[in-house]
Amino acid sequence: MDDLKNPPIAYSCYYTRHREGEQFVREHVFSYQISGTLTVNTGDAEHISREGDFRFIKRNQLLKFVKQPGEQGVFKSLSIYLDQATLKDLARDLGIENPKNHVEAEKVIPLPERPLFKSFMDSLLPYVHSETPINYQLALLKQREALLILLQAHPELKDILFDFSAPGKIDLEAFMNKNFQFNVHLDRFAYLTGRSLATFKRDFERIFKMSPSKWLQQRRLQEAHYLIAEKGKAPSNVYLQTGFENLSHFSFAFKKMYGISPSRLV
Known part of the structure; x- marks a missing residue:
């Protein structure tokens, strides 16, 4: 069985101290804030996620972050990355032949709480707590499940998810x-x-x-x-x-x- 070199499921957990830094977001990310607070600055806006919040982060962007533990002294978040190869496979299976290019959208999109979101994130916890890396085929299934849940709850994300273009020339x-x-x-x-x-x-x-x-x-x-x-x-x-x-x-x-x-x- 093949395991992923870079697993698409990311679990972040810090105690007592806050963490800050920056990163380049290469792929779309669907995330859940389990505890504590995440503050994200995209250069033109600041977004705050608190305990129980869900968020969608658009790919191809720079951001700074501050991870602040909550009242219990713990910061926890759970994310799944939605890579382009998986999205292209799903677009083909769904018959999406001419996806839009260069879709303008918010870089960080807060998502209202839904039962499906919470149950999905809970289903990822056994993978992040396991000593054995997630199997490649299982990872693909979890990515596809995340995408189908997002599309069912927020059909308007379709144009963002299936925009496979590189960044266009801008100001x-x-x-x-x-x-x-x-x-x-x-x-x-x-x-x-x-x-x-x-x-x-x-x-x-x-x-x-x-x-x-x-x-x-x-x-x-x-x-x-x-x-x-x-x-x-x-x-x-x-x-x-x-x-x-x-x-x-x-x-x-x-x-x-x-x-x-x-x-x-x-």
């Missing part, structure tokens, strides 16, 4: 001003704006009159300065939020640009 300036704080490689920014890396760099320098790396550092430092000086936030809480990998690099770049260490602004 580069608007996108970067919304997403500069995400610490990802330039090729990821290029892909999400519908460009090759070479075209992205050429368009970027034409619009911003400087290289992407230089502009990103300046823009992140400007935002950090604002958050520290005007909002009273601590440098240790700002550097990740604005796209820096570590505090020492952030402090060095900040002092080089402003002539003062970020801690002196507090």
Whole structure:
């Protein structure tokens, strides 16, 4: 029996401390918040999921997250990823021959509670608590079950789920001003704006009159300065939020640009 190298079922559990970070969401995700609170920032909106909430996260996007334990000191969430291969197989079986492309939709969609959602998520728990990895064929069945449940409860998700297109070419300036704080490689920014890396760099320098790396550092430092000086936030809480990998690099770049260490602004 073949097991998945990257299982589509993800169980997140943290005790006492909160966790924060960012990620690129490559595939659609159907999630259930078991306990605690998840705050997701997509660059242009903030979404909060509390205990008992269900959500659908659209693929091909960047997001920052904060996982906060609840009153019992535990954060738990359960998700199933809906990959493109499974969706294409289902589209073929359902006779969907001409799916729409570039469907505009909210990046994170709250889903009203339904009995089917809860029973489905409960059925995943034995898999995440088992010491044996989920069998590949069983994983496919659970993915298909999730998709059919979503389509039955929310038929309007059909155009989003069966949109197999790559990101189209979009307004580069608007996108970067919304997403500069995400610490990802330039090729990821290029892909999400519908460009090759070479075209992205050429368009970027034409619009911003400087290289992407230089502009990103300046823009992140400007935002950090604002958050520290005007909002009273601590440098240790700002550097990740604005796209820096570590505090020492952030402090060095900040002092080089402003002539003062970020801690002196507090």
